[in-house]
Amino acid sequence: MDLPGWQALTDELSADAPEGEGFTAIAVALEQEREPLEPFIEGITIPILLDANHLVTELYAVSNIPTVIWIDEDDRIVRPNTAAPGTDTFIDFTGVSCEPHMDAIRRWVRDGEVELAADEVQGAAGELDNDEINARLYYRLALHARRQGDQAAAEALFKTAGELAPHDFTIRRSAMPLTGRDPFGENFFGLWEEWKAGGRKYHGLNIDFKN
Amino acid sequence: MGTVTVLTESSAEVAGDVVDGRVAIDASALTDAIGWQLKPEGLCQADVCVPVPDQAALMLGDRIDVAAAAAAVGRSSLVDAEHAAIAVSQPATARDTVVNGMQAPNLVLPDLDGNEVAMAEFRGRKKLLVVFASW
Numbered sequence: 001m002d003l004p005g006w007q008a009l010t011d012e013l014s015a016d017a018p019e020g021e022g023f024t025a026i027a028v029a030l031e032q033e034r035e036p037l038e039p040f041i042e043g044i045t046i047p048i049l050l051d052a053n054h055l056v057t058e059l060y061a062v063s064n065i066p067t068v069i070w071i072d073e074d075d076r077i078v079r080p081n082t083a084a085p086g087t088d089t090f091i092d093f094t095g096v097s098c099e100p101h102m103d104a105i106r107r108w109v110r111d112g113e114v115e116l117a118a119d120e121v122q123g124a125a126g127e128l129d130n131d132e133i134n135a136r137l138y139y140r141l142a143l144h145a146r147r148q149g150d151q152a153a154a155e156a157l158f159k160t161a162g163e164l165a166p167h168d169f170t171i172r173r174s175a176m177p178l179t180g181r182d183p184f185g186e187n188f189f190g191l192w193e194e195w196k197a198g199g200r201k202y203h204g205l206n207i208d209f210k211n
Numbered sequence: 212m213g214t215v216t217v218l219t220e221s222s223a224e225v226a227g228d229v230v231d232g233r234v235a236i237d238a239s240a241l242t243d244a245i246g247w248q249l250k251p252e253g254l255c256q257a258d259v260c261v262p263v264p265d266q267a268a269l270m271l272g273d274r275i276d277v278a279a280a281a282a283a284v285g286r287s288s289l290v291d292a293e294h295a296a297i298a299v300s301q302p303a304t305a306r307d308t309v310v311n312g313m314q315a316p317n318l319v320l321p322d323l324d325g326n327e328v329a330m331a332e333f334r335g336r337k338k339l340l341v342v343f344a345s346w
Contacts, residue, residue, distance in 0.1 A: 006341055017336075025339040026330070034323045036345035041323065049320035049328055051342075055220055058301050059309050059316055062342050069315075069340040075330070077313040086341070109337050118313075125310045130287075137289040137298040140218045144296045153293060173346055183346035 001040040002066055002086025002098075003027060003048075009086075009102055010046050013109045021073075023109045028056050030065065030174050032143070052143070057170045058136050061125045061203040064169040068101075070108065078114050080125040081204025116205075126203045135165035139175070146178060155179050166194065167201040216296040217244040217277060219286075220319075227274070232290055234297045235274040245281055245299060254284055315340075 006025035014022040027048045029037055034050065041048060056062060060069060062081060070079035084101040091097055107113040128136075142157035158175040165171045172191055176183040195201070215227040215234050225244050227236035238249050247254040249269065253262040261284055263269065269279045277297050278288045285302040308314050315338075317331045330338075 001345075002341065002343055006339065009339075020335050023337045023339070024333060025341050026333065027341045027343055028320065030342065030344040030346075037323065040345065047328060047333075048323050050323060051320050053218070053220065055301065055318060055320070056340075056342055059306060059318065060340075060342075061306070061310055065343050067342045069342075071315045071330075071338040071340055073335050073337060075315040075317075075334060077309065077315055080310075080313070105339060122313055123311050127306065127310050133287060133300050134289060137287070137300060140298040141289060141291040141294070141296055144216060144218055144222070144298075145291065145294050148294055150294065153291075157291070170342075174344060177346050 001089075003040055003044045003046070005086030005098060005102075007044050007046055009105065013106065023105075030054055030057065030170055032178065036177070053140055054136060054170060054174075058128070058133070061128050061132075062170055063132075063165075063167065063201070063203040067204060070105070070114070078108070078121065079116060079205070080121055081202075083202060083204065121205075124205050128203070131164040132168065135161040135168065135171050138164065139171055142175070143178075151179075167198050169195075213295060215277075216294070218296060218298040219245060220301070227277075229290065229292045229295050230271060232292055233271055234277040234290055234295075235271040236277055238275050241275055241277075241280060244277055245284070245286070247280065247284055249275065249280070254280060256284075 010025045014024060025046045027046060028051050029048060030051055031037060032052050064083060066085055067081050068084045069077060069081055072078050085096055085098045088098055138157050138161035142154045145157055146154035158179055162172040173183050173188060176187050181187045212226050213228050214224050217223045217225060223243050225236050225240040227234055236244055242248045247256050253260045263283050269275055281288045281299045285304055286299050288297050288299045290297045305316055309316060315330060317329055319327055319329045322328050
């Protein structure tokens with residue numbers, strides 16, 4: 001879990017800043033409730049927000065986690081969707097170390113340096129297509145059916161959502177624990193292989209995956 | 212009249228029915244449903260009005276078709292007739308503002324204690340928005 005890494009970075013970069021300035025990480029959880037987060041939140045003081053309806057994935061075109069977005073003092077997006085981890089826990093699997101990105105954040109916060117030019121970042125997240133938007137609507141209908149206690153209908157709606165956005169982990173993987181499947185088990189590895197075979201689609205800036 | 216659930220950035224229960232796959236509600240419930248009100252000048256929210264040249268096209272008899280009203284303000288939708296629910300997307304302009312306009316929206320979400328937090332509260336700071344989950 002990445003929260004301790006983002007907490008440490010926030011502590012480091014906000015230590016000398018006047019109140020209300022400096023830097024903070026803001027964590028947005030794609031979860032239906034607080035309970036699955038309990039094992040990860042002790043000692044975490046950065047804001048943790050619950051996005052049950054996945055609004056952030058619709059507005060920012062987020063298709064996998066972790067995804068981070070740099071937003072400046074004036075709420076301008078200076079670095080859109082990037083698949084950057086807050087820890088090296090999964091480095092053997094993803095091949096992505098957290099340190100180069102964290103160093104880039106330090107340079108941004110301390111020196112105002114952003115390596116990417118405006119024309120490199122504008123549109124880099126890529127707009128959601130109609131199927132991806134409809135996938136999010138089916139997902140919300142599935143959540144509603146689930147809250148109504150109609151699990152069979154919910155599963156059918158989650159499935160339709162996944163068919164419309166087959167490479168979107170925020171749709172397919174997030175539905176696994178809501179439909180009695182292990183998001184770290186064979187279902188996940190099947191999805192991972194599909195995603196690789198499908199060209200490793202990601203809404204955002206490209207990163208190098210070794211695996 | 213029954214009850215329909217309108218799923219936007221929140222969930223609203225309003226009086227209405229699903230008729231032939233379309234969600235019909237009274238005009239007076241439209242603000243609760245999607246945050247816009249039908250007036251002679253169009254669909255209005257606070258001081259902003261979006262002209263609706265053919266208001267009759269929004270109607271199902273004497274009631275409003277939620278999907279048509281949502282579409283008139285740039286929001287697509289899907290209906291689940293079995294559960295009397297309609298899911299409504301964010302406005303297309305809101306997505307465009309983020310992805311192409313590079314401006315962060317004032318997203319409002321609850322914290323883990325249920326208190327609403329607006330992104331605008333962090334203006335003046337550099338922010339790293341981290342989208343994550345337990346799965």
